[in-house]
Amino acid sequence: MAAHAHHDHHEPQGADLTKAARATLEKSGEQWTQMRANVFAALVGFTKPASAYDIAEAMSKSEGRRVAANSIYRILDVFVASNLARKVESSNAYVANAHPDCLHDCIFLVCDSCGQTVHLDDDTVTRGVRSAAQAVGFAPIRPVIEVRGKCADCA
Structure with missing residues (x-):
């Protein structure tokens, strides 16, 4: 996806x-x-x-x-x-969650300047995080991925 x-x-x-x-x-x-x-x-x-x-x-x-x-x-x-x-x-x-019937691990992009937060779905990235955890014997329940930075308006 x-x-x-x-x-x-x-x-x-x-x-x-x-x-x-x-x-x-x-x-x-x-x-x-x-x-x-x-x-x-x-x-x-x-x-x-x-x-x-x-x-x-x-x-x-x-x-x-x-x-x-x-x-x-x-x-x-x-x-x-x-x-x-x-x-x-x-x-x-x-x-x-604007799509409560849709299950995804989500990624949040959080602007450190204005606080605006965008929810991004990228199943390829989150599947990779889950796979990496499982490869070392860890059973992931809910990956939490947040990227801090500046949004386009604040950059």
Whole structure:
């Protein structure tokens, strides 16, 4: 498979993305609760990776009540396990997966200047990482590949 970046104009948005996320979550045996729906909506509302604290703050403002970050972390863990969100490990932040029914190991390109993060799928690269790990007797579960640098706008 050739490498390709996921860009907003090619991805499901709004109600379509929420519908796909709900279906994927329920297919994994989890329930789509109102709180999970609210967390997903908040996560989708960010243009850059968001921390649990960012999401809790946004939800607290929109709901007019304090939402604890530890509740958000638990939900984000479920989202990552169910492929609804991806975690940018180096910044402990999350992005909604615009293709929750599509399983890929992803590569993140993270701009150190503006924080913009692009999700890139390149099965050839990630297959190579998995193969290298297996060659030394390691059983990879989820490769995490992040490239730090400057985006085209900041370069």
